[in-house]
């Protein structure tokens with residue numbers, strides 16, 4: 535009897551292995567079919583500029599396909615536990631294919647399957663949020679913004695993450711609030727629902743946020759970038775508050791943050807005329823902290839995030855809080871607030887460690903407490 539049971543078990547195992555082999559083969563064929571036309575297009579691209587544009591599009595497509603792939607491999611992985619050595623090897627190679635996506639973005643794919651408008655992934659201690667509505671130039675729909683808020687709060691609560699980068703695509707960081715979603719709304723609707731009210735969540739995030747901007751950062755896109763603590767921009771990035779051309783004004787802090795960042799005269803010119811301004815102007819006026827070649831913006835933003843995340847987290851949080859207080863307080867109140875925060879940091883082990891390490895001429899080991 536035991537012998538028969540063993541036979542049945544072996545047959546069941548064989549069947550499950552064949553099933554997994556079948557699924558994995560299909561996955562390889564699908565991947566090949568998806569990739570083959572890309573190889574042809576890449577060969578036909580006449581110059582590097584064309585190839586770069588194409589690669590940006592390809593990357594966008596890969597990022598959207600990733601969610602589907604993730605679902606499939608999440609399904610396959612548990613099956614691999616009971617499978618044969620060959621099946622395990624095949625599944626391992628699919629996982630490796632997955633890591634290739636990771637290598638492409640140099641990150642660890644961990645996007646929440648419930649997100650449909652953004653992709654999240656961690657790069658060491660940096661949480662990356664990629665806005666992902668390519669067809670609408672990353673227009674910031676309510677659904678998208680709820681996902682951004684959710685991801686921001688998750689990264690803020692994650693003790694393994696020390697900084698957050700928000701980015702879009704090469705063509706658009708974000709072309710503003712979703713005009714199609716707004717166009718038919720009545721005053722009663724937007725007022726009662728406090729439309730755009732939830733955009734303020736990013737201001738409660740304690741960890742440093744960095745915007746890596748390429749392409750259009752218009753209207754709400756410019757406002758989202760300005761909500762971040764630091765902006766890195768690609769050399770072709772284009773900023774603007776064109777709401778006046780839609781018969782409205784900026785509604786997510788544009789008039790307030792722009793005037794603080796670039797002064798009254800320039801803010802008036804930009805908002806009243808609706809003219810866009812270049813990354814170079816933005817950097818000259820102090821809105822953007824650095825301009826980089828388009829293909830380096832994200833890498834450099836992540837690198838900066840990593841540098842920040844490797845420091846003492848409570849000190850970083852205090853520094854961010856103190857700088858932001860400058861927008862709310864008088865100089866005297868602000869300096870008082872800063873001094874009190876500075877004094878309070880002497881209760882941290884990290885203060886003892888940081889200063890001892892300097893005196894002992896060694897690298898500090900932060901414990902974040």
Ligand code: CAA
Nearest residue numbers: 669670671673709710711712713714752753754784785786
């Ligand atoms: N909302 C909804 N859809 C948008 C969008 C937006 N803000 N911006 C672009 N799109 C859509 C377009 O409708 C188009 O979709 P279809 O293919 O379905 O027609 C697609 O994205 C591509 O856009 P274009 O064909 O217009 O691309 P382009 O290269 O010719 O122009 C652009 C690019 C200059 C950014 C132009 O799309 C544009 O002017 N967009 C609107 C910018 C704007 O006014 N932003 C402010 C919005 S209001 C706001 O943000 C209020 C606030 O304070 C929060």
